[in-house]
Amino acid sequence: MNPDIVKERQNASFDVQKLTYILDGGPEKTKRRREISLVLNDPDFDEEDPNFLSRSERYEQAVRKSAQMILKLREYGISDPAEINCYKSVVRGNFHESLGLHYVMFLPTLYSQCDQEQSKKWLPLATSFEVLGTYAQTELGHTHLRGLETTATFDPTTQEFVLNSPTVTSIKWWPGAGKTSNHAVVLAQLYTRGKCHGLHAFIVQLRHMDTHEPLPILVGDIGPKFGFSEVDNGFLKLDHVRIPRENMLMKHVEPDGRYVKPASAKLTYGTMVFIRSLLVGLSALVMAKSCTIAIRYSAVRHQSEIRSEPEPQILDYQTQQYKLFPLLATAYAFSFVGQYMTETYYRISGDINQGDLSELPELHAVSAGLKAFTTWTTNTGIEVCRMSCGGHGYSRSSALPDLYAEFTPTCTYEGENTVMMLQTAYLVKSYRQAKAGEQLRGIMSYLNDMEQRHVRAHPASARPALVDINDLSDLVESYKLRAALVESAAKSIQQELQKRRSHEDAWNNSAIDLVKASDAHCHYMVVKLFTDKLSEIGDPDINLVLTTLAQLYALHGIALNSGDFLQAGLLTVPQMQQIPVRIKELLCLIRPNAVALVDAFDFPDKVLSSVLGRYDGNVYENLFEWARRSPLNATEVHESFHKYLK
Numbered sequence: 001m002n003p004d005i006v007k008e009r010q011n012a013s014f015d016v017q018k019l020t021y022i023l024d025g026g027p028e029k030t031k032r033r034r035e036i037s038l039v040l041n042d043p044d045f046d047e048e049d050p051n052f053l054s055r056s057e058r059y060e061q062a063v064r065k066s067a068q069m070i071l072k073l074r075e076y077g078i079s080d081p082a083e084i085n086c087y088k089s090v091v092r093g094n095f096h097e098s099l100g101l102h103y104v105m106f107l108p109t110l111y112s113q114c115d116q117e118q119s120k121k122w123l124p125l126a127t128s129f130e131v132l133g134t135y136a137q138t139e140l141g142h143t144h145l146r147g148l149e150t151t152a153t154f155d156p157t158t159q160e161f162v163l164n165s166p167t168v169t170s171i172k173w174w175p176g177a178g179k180t181s182n183h184a185v186v187l188a189q190l191y192t193r194g195k196c197h198g199l200h201a202f203i204v205q206l207r208h209m210d211t212h213e214p215l216p217i218l219v220g221d222i223g224p225k226f227g228f229s230e231v232d233n234g235f236l237k238l239d240h241v242r243i244p245r246e247n248m249l250m251k252h253v254e255p256d257g258r259y260v261k262p263a264s265a266k267l268t269y270g271t272m273v274f275i276r277s278l279l280v281g282l283s284a285l286v287m288a289k290s291c292t293i294a295i296r297y298s299a300v301r302h303q304s305e306i307r308s309e310p311e312p313q314i315l316d317y318q319t320q321q322y323k324l325f326p327l328l329a330t331a332y333a334f335s336f337v338g339q340y341m342t343e344t345y346y347r348i349s350g351d352i353n354q355g356d357l358s359e360l361p362e363l364h365a366v367s368a369g370l371k372a373f374t375t376w377t378t379n380t381g382i383e384v385c386r387m388s389c390g391g392h393g394y395s396r397s398s399a400l401p402d403l404y405a406e407f408t409p410t411c412t413y414e415g416e417n418t419v420m421m422l423q424t425a426y427l428v429k430s431y432r433q434a435k436a437g438e439q440l441r442g443i444m445s446y447l448n449d450m451e452q453r454h455v456r457a458h459p460a461s462a463r464p465a466l467v468d469i470n471d472l473s474d475l476v477e478s479y480k481l482r483a484a485l486v487e488s489a490a491k492s493i494q495q496e497l498q499k500r501r502s503h504e505d506a507w508n509n510s511a512i513d514l515v516k517a518s519d520a521h522c523h524y525m526v527v528k529l530f531t532d533k534l535s536e537i538g539d540p541d542i543n544l545v546l547t548t549l550a551q552l553y554a555l556h557g558i559a560l561n562s563g564d565f566l567q568a569g570l571l572t573v574p575q576m577q578q579i580p581v582r583i584k585e586l587l588c589l590i591r592p593n594a595v596a597l598v599d600a601f602d603f604p605d606k607v608l609s610s611v612l613g614r615y616d617g618n619v620y621e622n623l624f625e626w627a628r629r630s631p632l633n634a635t636e637v638h639e640s641f642h643k644y645l646k
């Protein structure tokens, strides 16, 4: 064990194990997660570092691993979805799996959109992996749902739907698993009795069940990407492909071609809401991994000098702390927000299953906003962690380049982030309702205060600044008032409308304000949820260290967005000047606990797959050992010497 890292752990002021329990949701859950993690010792999962393999080898290794996982899950009798998730995330490490779409999109779509008869037919096939599915929605030319071109036309004479990609732009593009899957949920515009009824989901067989040869359908892999090398993101061109009427999910078309309207057309989009909710937790996980790597490495890396003494640990540099500790605070904040998002998703989707759709718009708005907010922040954060590890951070052995490449598409898939932020129509709507005197419920209820509390932009001089920057509840209140930026967005739309612009143009001309408002709303939610969580934590040592992190998260966010807080008169200039001073104090308070705080995330070394983030801190000898395994070192003299240099 590296002596620096040993010393760091001795300095901790709290019980790391107890904090792990809080993050997992209780000691029982930690125990079970650790039991599941023992799978890492299974020699059947031994594999070559994917960084040393070609794309095709990576795909093959990933398929083998996916197949092994299925067999092992059966062998160990793991069937609880949360446990399956935990198992898979341990085995997957930092990469994705070829069967990912089957688990995260195909199966959930079947679960939520099959009727009884369909469930009976498809669920056994899909859960036994005879049917391997993907989710084919996006097209070469469009992702915007109303713009999708693929059609499904009902033919009552044969009781079939005819699926067609009429143009190049209508070819399905990006559905994961172009080579792996034999079925797809295809999203297509439904036509019956000559009328279009919008987007609906259909189960389409793509490949022969025995030979895996494609049916008369063009299907394949779209080629190498920035990351996702384990995944065969695919293309799919359907040329008048016929499927039985029973393959339409939720069966909205009667045998005579009559269309039966669903309770809400948006229920077809349910799987996207599900994944967006999950991505909040994924952001927390990846931010936690990145911080673990960068902070452990910073504790063992010595460089340069502060005083004329031996070289200090780079973690002692104030600038290094300023790079990493706000991200550490963010990882904790997002962990608690992820827990909230999961609970909220299951609560509201439970109500939806019972026929109560009243909270669907809020679930959509919150999951879209938090997905965008947390993935954007994490995306930037991973890169800061990589840079903070200097040259060794650039090596694939650090895992940080892979974490970035695998995570960055979360800002794009499942709804491009700006587009998701623009789903703030709900915010503006809520604002208008609150202004009209309606009492809002749930997370939007802060807008009820609008009129009474005059929550709106004021010049600094007009508002007495009562904020104590050391008091978290005051900071939460300031974020809440800043979230009233939605008022500026609503006003901008109003002004545009007064200029006789159409509603659509008024919206587009206010889009920057709308995204800002959405961002401010999400930021408020994160600060509030982090602060609320503190009241549940009884252990005084842990409460203290997490309070320090929450303060840092809140103050750092204000420092980055000082213009908003000053403009709205929420803080005065002298208070603003105090914030960097307080931030520096908080960095000093966090410093002795930094390694313990990342240890509490409890990532086994094999899951981190990072030479820099090793628990034992023995970085250099392992870096050397990793480099020696590079395929270029397989021979002492590379063949290119004989071919070209000699």
Ligand SMILES: CC/C=C\C/C=C\C/C=C\CCCC(=O)SCCNC(=O)CCNC(=O)[C@H](O)C(C)(C)COP(=O)(O)OP(=O)(O)OC[C@H]1O[C@@H](n2cnc3c(N)ncnc32)[C@H](O)[C@@H]1OP(=O)(O)O
Pocket (backbone or CB within 6 Å): 096, 100, 101, 104, 135, 137, 138, 143, 144, 145, 146, 176, 266, 269, 270, 272, 273, 275, 278, 279, 282, 360, 361, 364, 413, 414, 415, 416, 419, 423, 425, 426
């Ligand atoms: C843990 C998981 C880990 C890792 C994952 C691993 C592997 C997976 C890897 C990759 C998977 C990627 C899969 C995909 O990307 S699938 C494709 C995803 N595509 C999108 O997300 C498309 C994004 N676009 C949209 O969702 C829509 O186009 C839109 C932007 C939302 C606009 O919708 P639209 O209906 O066309 O038009 P509007 O007029 O704007 O909306 C009408 C109305 O409906 C409301 N609305 C929209 N969406 C929803 C919804 N999902 N639920 C509820 N309500 C919705 C909208 O707010 C508006 O409401 P009004 O009241 O204003 O009418």
Ligand SMILES: Cc1cc2nc3c(=O)[nH]c(=O)nc-3n(C[C@H](O)[C@H](O)[C@H](O)COP(=O)(O)OP(=O)(O)OC[C@H]3O[C@@H](n4cnc5c(N)ncnc54)[C@H](O)[C@@H]3O)c2cc1C
Pocket (backbone or CB within 6 Å): 101, 135, 136, 137, 138, 139, 141, 142, 143, 144, 173, 174, 175, 176, 228, 233, 409, 412, 413, 414, 415, 416, 417, 418, 419, 422
């Ligand atoms: C790794 C990966 C896996 C994927 N897996 C799947 C899958 O399995 N199945 C599937 O169906 N799809 C999948 N996708 C597709 C994914 O869902 C889309 O790429 C995503 O929804 C974004 O759409 P787009 O690529 O068309 O971007 P565009 O919408 O073209 O975005 C390009 C730019 O235009 C801007 N823009 C677009 N519309 C607006 C607007 N209304 N207002 C303001 N700005 C706007 C965006 O902000 C962005 O800056 C995957 C994508 C990736 C990268």
